[in-house]
Amino acid sequence: MLSAFQQVRGKIPEALLVIAGDGDPKYVEGLREKARELGCESDVLWTGFVRGEEKAALLAAATLFVLPPYSENFGIAAAEALGAGVPSILSEHVAIAQDAATAKAALIVPCEITAIADAMRQLLADDDLCARLREQGFALIRERFSREAVGQQLVELYRDVVKEKTSTCAI
Secondary structure, eight states: HHHHHHHTTTOOTTTEEEEEOOOOOOOHHHHHHHHHHHHHHHHGEOOOOOHHHHHHHHHHOSSSSSEESSSSSOOOHHHHHTTTTEEEEEEETTHHHHHHHHOOOSSSEEEOHHHHHEEEEEEHHOOHHHHHHHHHHHHIIIISSHHHHHHHHHHHHHHHHHHHHHHHHHH
């Protein structure tokens, strides 16, 4: 992500990369060292773990959201960004990426610096695409991942389980 940001940052001098969240201290220090090596450390804000109003404010202020990991079990941060209407770029390894791709709610890219940087440039240059992604992101979260939608999915699952159980127990 830092290398992709470095490529894009040259074209947008006022760009700021916000890295929210925390992790293993050695890993985070390695990322900070990478930012120093790339010469972009003054353009990176390290927030650490955020929640509640602070997280909502970060998402509201974001121009775009990027989640580029090689593996992610679901991508709750991605769901939060989509639900907040932030045009998003997800790696193909984020579990929610397939849903986002099907809904045309995010740009899905391989975990490659050039692909991530190209997607960032694409979003920064295309207001219409960003507007479509905002709309589709809201719709995806509302229809598939909202409390109401997940609740309904659970009700249907339980109905299926009960129906299957009663049909196999009938004599």
